[in-house]
Amino acid sequence: MAKAWLAEAGYPEDKDFPPLVLMHNNSELHHEIAKGVKTILKHYLNIEIEIRVLDFDAYIDSLKQGSHIFRMGWCAGLPDANEWLHQVFHPDKGINWIGWKNREFAKMVDRAQQISNPIGRKKLYHRAEQILTEQEVAIIPLYFSNTQFLLKPWVKGWYHIAFGGQHIRHWSLSQ
Known part of the structure; x- marks a missing residue:
């Protein structure tokens, strides 16, 4: 292509x-x-x-x-597509370092912000992402960061917090 x-x-x-x-x-x-x-x-x-x-x-x-x-990289403050698509790439309301403008994309992310149905939001954000990365290729995502944890079976109460700051007060050790 x-x-x-x-x-x-x-x-x-x-x-x-x-x-x-x-x-x-x-x-x-x-x-x-x-x-x-x-x-x-x-x-x-x-x-x-x-x-x-x-x-x-x-x-x-x-x-x-x-x-x-x-x-350019971006770390979302919340686990929501709005953190990426609206805040970073919206042509009028986002950071939009790339200076890209697409009205259909803007309508999709604006509409997604206004509905509470998670399935409906996901469909709108998915379509917006297709416009951004496939139809117009305004950006080319190269990689996504990933974190791995190794946990011994006797550590209890540990759970992953995506945005850091593990809560050690919930941990315990068992035999």
Whole structure:
């Protein structure tokens, strides 16, 4: 699909595409991710990428200028799709670092905020996510963080709290 879009945009057969700049703030993990993206885009689409590493303040300033492509992460404050789709990507009410606007997407997330039926909300957010990541490909999610815990069977009362801050007062040990 990407090659077809490039040809439609006037870059047939992987030729003459101008080099892009991929920016990230200074982090070894972010740099490894950027190098991987650079390798993939060169190999599959013949697109040259220049990687720029900036300190965090300069990085945020550059995002406000409308950078080519950049690496960004987000940690939701609540386990709800609204935390991602509305707060980060809504064209009028969200952070929207990418400057992307899609009215159908905005209607979906606005409507999802107003209904309490979890199944109905999930369907609306799912459709909004399809618009964002498949139909328009405004973002390309690369990975999702995951945490693993190893718990001995004699530890009782432990449970995972997704947003950190384990409650040790609930723990006990048994034989």
